[in-house]
Amino acid sequence: MSVGAYVVPARERRERLLHQARILRVVAASEFKLKYAESVLGYVWSLIKPLAIFSVLYFVFGRFFRLEVGVEHYPLYLLLGIVLFTYFSDATTLAMHSIVTRGALLRKLAFPRLVIPVSVTATAALTFGVNLLAVSAFVAWNRVVPSAAWLLIVPLLLELYAFVLGVSLILATLFVRFRDIGQVWELGVQLLFYASPIIYPLGFLPPWAKPILVANPFVQVIQDLREIVIGLPERETVAFVYGASTGRLVPIGVALAVLLAGIFVFRREEPWFAERV
């Protein structure tokens, strides 16, 4: 498709960034407000949901299927997985719809479209942050003592956000063209749940499957977080799965590649969002 040129005087870089930061703030604030408008419990829901899922899965898999026997601090192990999964699934699903639901706005104002999925995923990240507080209550209850290694949690969460944003940008772009992506992703998220060691230990998998699963940055971040917070048997760790130390770079590379691909396709399609949504 050929493209016409649209030339406006370049604004100062600093001014442009400030403008985008302001948009980010107000859109995220409104996102937050809309999500909990007219609900009595409001924000509490984002805590109740993962906790309810946790309770059910804990009794079914932890107690009935005795998964808790082989795993140290199984409740904490499970809760960490669920909270991370809720974040991943909520952020990507909301961001996928974010461009289309704002069609009216897109058709009337020109602004960098990128701020929309960024602010939606940032809102989900904020909710996730609060959910982590609930996890820390479990941490205290399990008498796990923080160590200096916990500082590594920060880069891990950044890596996860990069991956979430990359996936979100790809989904949001595709969703403008194919509404089927909504169904596809609903299924994809469910499959991801069982294709990740959320309820079961990684060690349950056949050796050939482990490197494939751990190449998913989401799985790698879960395992690394668990290793830092509750400790894992050596054969469960990311380092063990890949053996060589450079293998660790595989999931990180995947996360960055997905982010770059996301930015690329989003930026390429962005000029036509207004007429397609």
Place this chain on the structure above:
Amino acid sequence: MTRPAIAVDGVSKSFRLPHEQHLSLKQRFLHPGRRTTYEEHEALRDVSVVVEEGEFFGIVGSNGSGKSTLLKIVGGIYRADSGTVRVHGALSPFIELGVGFNPDLNARDNIRINGTLLGLTRRELERKFDDIVGFAELERFVDQRLRNYSSGMQLRLAYSIAIQVPFDILLLDEVLAVGDQGFQQKCFGTFDRFRAEGKTVVFVSHDLASVERFCDRALLLANGAAGALDAAADVIAAYRGELPQDASSPGVAERRHEPQPAASASADALREPA
């Protein structure tokens, strides 16, 4: 000679209107080789126009002639297929009855979002908030959700925001469509002020009398092609001259995305030149 505020050079824009509403992957899987048939609708064909700084510029034409498309391309909302658009100065767009409000948020939040998107800082927003609400005469309804607003109220609020942000160029698409007499008079008052301040205004309207009254020059669009481009009175005379044939061809593309609120649709119908 000042730099033109807007320079549109050879702009063309086509929309592909699929023959059947087709947004599913299924058909692509079932018929991978076959492509859906589209109707290429040429909304704009090689349109060139220059709007000088400080000018009041009108765009007239029947429904589907490409007025809104041209305005959206100038506003950076649509991307032209070919040609160049140069904009010199800060734009404030008022397009298709509003600035894209979120119906589930109240006026306060909508003002915050749209004002920020248009470039206001938090402090500027605070300072201008009362002016925005005051001009729209919506003080009593600030905490109401926009879904409870009539189309006239939404229009007032949207216009009020569009003119309160600092701008050099104002794009106005059918700003008079659903407002009442009082609000129209108020708009006319602001037009006089913009003229005195040397602002550039691009004014799209079916209200030919207003175009004639306020615009220095005007462009006539017909089926996406530029027609007369001259002093507003002459362009309108030319447009009126060709109206009978034109009025029989219904527009295709204009506002094809948006379900029109009943109130504005009927208001539009009333405003159609007979």
